[in-house]
Amino acid sequence: MRAQPTASHFIDGEYVEDTTGAPIECVYAATGEIVARLHEATPALIDRALAAAARAQADWAALRPVERGRVLHKASQIIRARNQELSELETLDTGKPIQETLVADATSGADALEYFAGFAATVTGQTVPVGGGDFVYTIREALGVCVGIGAWNYPTQIACWKAAPALAFGNSMVFKPSEVTPLGALKLAEILMEAGAPAGLFNVVQGRGSVGAALVTDPRVAKVSLTGSVPTGRKVYAAAAQGIRHVTMELGGKSPLVIFDDASLEDAIGAAMLGNFYSTGQICSNGTRVFVQKGLKQRFLSRLKERTETILIGEPLDPETQMGPMVTADQLDKVMGYVEAGVAEGATLITGGKRLDRAGNYMQPTVFADVTDQMTIAREEIFGPVMVVLDFDTEDEVIARANDTEFGLAAGVFTSDLARALRVVAQLQAGTCWINTYNLTPVEAPFGGSKLSGVGRENGHAALEHYTQVKSVYVATGPVDAPY
Ligand code: NDP
Numbered sequence: 001m002r003a004q005p006t007a008s009h010f011i012d013g014e015y016v017e018d019t020t021g022a023p024i025e026c027v028y029a030a031t032g033e034i035v036a037r038l039h040e041a042t043p044a045l046i047d048r049a050l051a052a053a054a055r056a057q058a059d060w061a062a063l064r065p066v067e068r069g070r071v072l073h074k075a076s077q078i079i080r081a082r083n084q085e086l087s088e089l090e091t092l093d094t095g096k097p098i099q100e101t102l103v104a105d106a107t108s109g110a111d112a113l114e115y116f117a118g119f120a121a122t123v124t125g126q127t128v129p130v131g132g133g134d135f136v137y138t139i140r141e142a143l144g145v146c147v148g149i150g151a152w153n154y155p156t157q158i159a160c161w162k163a164a165p166a167l168a169f170g171n172s173m174v175f176k177p178s179e180v181t182p183l184g185a186l187k188l189a190e191i192l193m194e195a196g197a198p199a200g201l202f203n204v205v206q207g208r209g210s211v212g213a214a215l216v217t218d219p220r221v222a223k224v225s226l227t228g229s230v231p232t233g234r235k236v237y238a239a240a241a242q243g244i245r246h247v248t249m250e251l252g253g254k255s256p257l258v259i260f261d262d263a264s265l266e267d268a269i270g271a272a273m274l275g276n277f278y279s280t281g282q283i284c285s286n287g288t289r290v291f292v293q294k295g296l297k298q299r300f301l302s303r304l305k306e307r308t309e310t311i312l313i314g315e316p317l318d319p320e321t322q323m324g325p326m327v328t329a330d331q332l333d334k335v336m337g338y339v340e341a342g343v344a345e346g347a348t349l350i351t352g353g354k355r356l357d358r359a360g361n362y363m364q365p366t367v368f369a370d371v372t373d374q375m376t377i378a379r380e381e382i383f384g385p386v387m388v389v390l391d392f393d394t395e396d397e398v399i400a401r402a403n404d405t406e407f408g409l410a411a412g413v414f415t416s417d418l419a420r421a422l423r424v425v426a427q428l429q430a431g432t433c434w435i436n437t438y439n440l441t442p443v444e445a446p447f448g449g450s451k452l453s454g455v456g457r458e459n460g461h462a463a464l465e466h467y468t469q470v471k472s473v474y475v476a477t478g479p480v481d482a483p484y
Pocket of ligand 1: 216449
């Protein structure tokens with residue numbers, strides 16, 4: 001059974017509807033069927049959500065950290081118990097195959113809740129001796145009301161990656177999902193309440209960019225965490241700067257995956273395929289510039305073509321399906337525009353490149369070879385199942401070319417020479433790197449971008465820095481030495 005959310009918003013502990021807000025249709029990407037009809041939050045609802053979050057936050061922050069952790073842990077258990085129905089809903093929301101959503105979406109959200117549940121009670125301050133028996137102690141305090149704004153590719157995971165650390169460390173949150181995928185975050189809100197979270201602690205309001213913009217500029221908000229594109233990141237960062245708010249920006253990428261000719265061929269191809277075709281290529285950290293050393297090029301391309309052509313494309317709710325449609329018709333058009341640009345600029349189409357002749361936003365997984373660094377498909381984020389293969393001769397050359405991008409989200413290296421892998425990774429400009437694998441993002445490890453790909457880190461111990469602030473308290477033990 002796919003338990004649908006029962007209204008558009010979740011505010012102050014309950015589902016809330018206000019049909020005066022502009023309509024939002026949640027469309028199943030595989031069929032065009034409307035799976036839910038929702039409404040944008042009106043200014044009054046945005047105000048209600050922020051007021052509820054502000055009210056809930058102080059009491060929540062005052063709880064014992066283990067008590068906060070207990071609620072998050074309980075929520076992670078509920079998610080795991082309901083993984084099947086949450087995954088089906090995620091598939092309807094995004095069009096991603098159930099084969100993926102069962103293992104990569106709600107479950108990774110549960111991981112985050114579980115990790116930060118345990119982390120909550122470990123947070124301590126420092127005692128700093130400052131001479132003469134005086135000392136300073138530090139307290140890690142919650143920031144207050146945090147705003148989370150999500151992209152459409154991992155709606156449940158993104159909501160959990162933001163909510164889990166925020167709530168663990170004593171903050172409250174108002175979350176705005178992408179209008180394209182509004183459902184998953186509502187289920188998280190419902191589950192957090194069921195797990196014992198106080199009303200108002202985690203609120204969800206729907207809407208397009210204007211709703212996000214209203215949240216970001218509200219004086220009650222202490223922090224904004226956005227997952228989205230670089231252009232949106234620029235706007236949200238600038239708006240948050242007006243109020244000197246804390247920000248985390250998880251933005252786009254055009255990440256290099258460097259494959260040396262001593263790499264395990266099948267592993268390198270498997271990783272390149274996962275790093276370009278999983279979630280129909282709609283993953284920010286994808287290794288979309290695949291640099292293959294010339295000695296391996298022909299073997300790489302011929303096996304890649306063979307393996308790519310076996311991918312089972314189909315109805316996302318069918319457990320056999322390995323690749324589903326693009327999230328929206330607009331996104332499909334955008335990606336097909338890049339395919340046309342690749343052909344027009346002289347890249348060699350190895351396989352794919354066509355829409356599928358069926359209902360839904362389907363296209364073939366696509367591989368281009370003989371791509372040069374200046375081609376549009378090598379420079380811009382495509383966000384679809386389009387792999388761009390470039391060839392190279394030397395290590396120094398490939399490092400320079402891999403770094404020649406305004407993005408810096410991720411990078412990967414495949415080689416059997418570990419010393420070389422470490423040397424190369426040390427020089428790659430990226431927030432997350434992988435050696436002999438790609439796109440694994442366990443919650444224990446910090447994740448985030450450098451350069452235009454963002455600021456701040458999600459997950460791991462690093463998240464503490466981004467959802468708390470440090471208060472220093474100077475404790476004097478002697479008389480005050482005043483000269484007057
Ligand atoms: P967008 O940048 O279009 O939107 C992101 C979110 O911001 C959406 O909820 C959007 O609302 C909202 N938004 C848009 N304008 C504003 C505004 N002015 N103020 C506040 N909020 C606003 O990204 P997509 O949803 O298209 O997602 C794809 C992008 O996300 C890709 O570039 C991808 O690389 C990146 N991404 C980054 C990740 C990371 O961790 N680094 C992970 C996943 C994706 P609405 O959609 O309703 O308009």
